[in-house]
Amino acid sequence: MDMIAEKFDAIVIGAGMSGNAAAYTMASHGLKVLQFERGEYPGSKNVQGAIMYANMLEKIIPDFRDDAPLERHLVEQRLWVMDDTSHTGMHYRSEDFNEAKPNRYTIIRAQFDKWFSRKVRAAGATVLCETTVTELVRDAKDKVVGVRTDRAGGAIFADVVILAEGVSGLLGTRAGLREMPKPQSVALAVKEMHFLPEDVIEQRFGLKGGEGCVIEAVGTISRGMAGLGFLYTNKESISLGIGCLVSDFGATMQSPYALLDALKDHPSIRPLIAGSEVKEYAAHLIPEGGYKAIPQLFGDGWVVVGDAAQLNNAVHREGSNLAMTSGRIAAEAIVQVKRRNGPMTKQNLVLYKTMLNKSFVVKDLKKYKDMPALLHTNSRNFFTTYPQLMSQAAQNFMRVDGTPKIEKEKATAAAMIKARSRWGLVSDAVRLALAWR
Amino acid sequence: MTVAVTLRVEEKLYQNRYLVDSGRPHIKVRPHARPSANLLGLTRVCPAQCYELNDQGQVEITADGCMECGTCRVLCEASGEIEWNYPRGGFGILFKFG
C-alpha cells in the first residue's frame, strides 16, 4: 500500500452505520479520512431488521430520500403477545404516516451500507474494503496513533482512531479499552429473508404504494428466554427473525434455528409468509445492556461509537439511529478539536462524551437503565406466564358459552393469582412501571 | 430429532454466500478431555451449528458455515476454551441482504 507513508487526520474502523456517519461527517468538513472495512463490500458483514429512522440520517445527509435504497415507509406497527396458538395484539396504523417525508423506513442493510459508503467516498474519504484491522498502534505515552491491518505493509498513522467496529468490538476489547460484552448484555438474533411478489405482500398486509407494516412480538415464542420476534415488510421480501439473550441461550441450550422454525410455523405467522422463497439466513448480536453497559467512550487518540459502545435502545428496538448519531457527534467533536488545532488527547476528546450526553442517545438509554436487569431476572414471567394469561383472559372474554360474565372475570383473576400470586403481580407491575419511568 | 435439526440448519446455510479461507480456520477449540457446560452448550447454541461432539465426547469446530455472530466468543473466550478471530479481510460470510 503506497499510502502508508501518508498520515491521516482520522482512521475509521468499520463501514457500518456509525462508521459511515463518522467518516462522512469528517470528510465533509475537509478532514483527511481513511476507513477500513473487513467485508468484501460495506454491509457484507452487517445484519439489521431493519427499521431506519429518517430523522437521524437527515441530520447527516438531508436529501437521502433522492437516492437511498429505501424499502417501505411504515404506516402500521403491530405489537403482539403470543402463546403457542394465539396472539393478542395492539395495532397502530395511521394515514398520518403517509407524509411527504416519512419518519421510518424498512431497509436492507447490505444495499443501504453500499449506498452510504458511496456517499462517504464522494465526500472525499478513502475507503479500503477486504481489510481487517488487527491491532491499534500506540506511542510511548500509550496514545493510540494508528492501526495495523492484515494487508502487507506496516502501521498506518492518524491523529485519531474512531472505533466503529460493531457489537463484538474485538479490537477495543483486546486493546483493553473496554470489556468484552457479557452474555446477559447481548442478544443473539437469527433472521431469514423471505421473498414474495410485491403485490402479494401488499395484499397480505393491506398496503399500497410503498407503505410498510412491522410486527414485533413477545411470548412463548422465546420459550421462557428474554427475547423478541420480528417481522418487517420490505418491497419484495419479508425479514423474519427472533432474538434472545445469549445468557439465556447458554443456560437453556436451545437452538436459535429451532426457535426460528417454530416461529415460522406459528399459526399467526405461517399464512403471512406462505409460498415465500428464502434467500438468506443470518445471525448477529444486538447490545442489550443499556445505560449501565456503556463503556469508556474516549481516550488518548481514540473514540468508540455505535454498537461497539453498546449504544442500543433494546426497549424501542433502536440501534442504527444511535449508531449514526454517535458517529456524527464523535466526528463533529473531532472537527471542533481540529479547528482549534488541539491535539487528540483524552482531555480534548471528552467533548464527544459531553455532546453525546446532551443528545437523545444517552438520555433515552438513561431513562430505561433498570429495564435490562428487570427483564433478565424475570424472563419466565414476562415472556411465558403473562403471555399465556393474556391469551386465556382474551379467550375467556370472547368465547360465548353460557357462563355468566361475572364468573368469567373471576376465573380470569383467579388464574392470574394462581400463576403468579397477588404479590408477584403487584411487584412486577410496580417494577415495570419504575423501570419505564 | 438431532438429525432433523442438522438438516434444517444446513439447508439454511446453503442459501448463504461464503468465501472460505481454506486451511485458516478463524476459530479454534482448545484441546480438552471433557468439555465445560458452556462449551458443550455451543453444540446447540451456535446458530450455524459449527460445533459438534466427536466420538470421544470432545467438542470440535468446523467454522466454514460461521456467520461471525460472536456468540461463542461471548460464552467461551474468557475461559480460554476457544480462540476467536475475524477471518482475513474479504473472507468468511458475505451477506447479500443482511
Ligand SMILES: Cc1cc2nc3c(=O)[nH]c(=O)nc-3n(C[C@H](O)[C@H](O)[C@H](O)COP(=O)(O)OP(=O)(O)OC[C@H]3O[C@@H](n4cnc5c(N)ncnc54)[C@H](O)[C@@H]3O)c2cc1C
Ligand atoms: C437482527 C437485528 C435487527 C435489528 N433491527 C434494528 C432496527 O430495526 N432498527 C435499528 O435502528 N437497529 C436495529 N438493529 C441494530 C443495528 O443493526 C445496529 O445498532 C447497527 O448496525 C450498529 O451500527 P454500527 O456501525 O455500530 O455497527 P455495524 O453496523 O455492526 O458495523 C460495524 C462494521 O465494522 C466492521 N469491522 C468490525 N471490526 C473490524 C475490523 N477489525 N477491521 C475492519 N472492519 C471491521 C464490520 O465488518 C462492520 O461493517 C438490529 C440489529 C440486529 C442484529
Ligand code: SF4
Ligand atoms: S461466531 Fe456465531 S456462527 Fe460462528 S461459530 Fe461462533 S456462534 Fe457459531
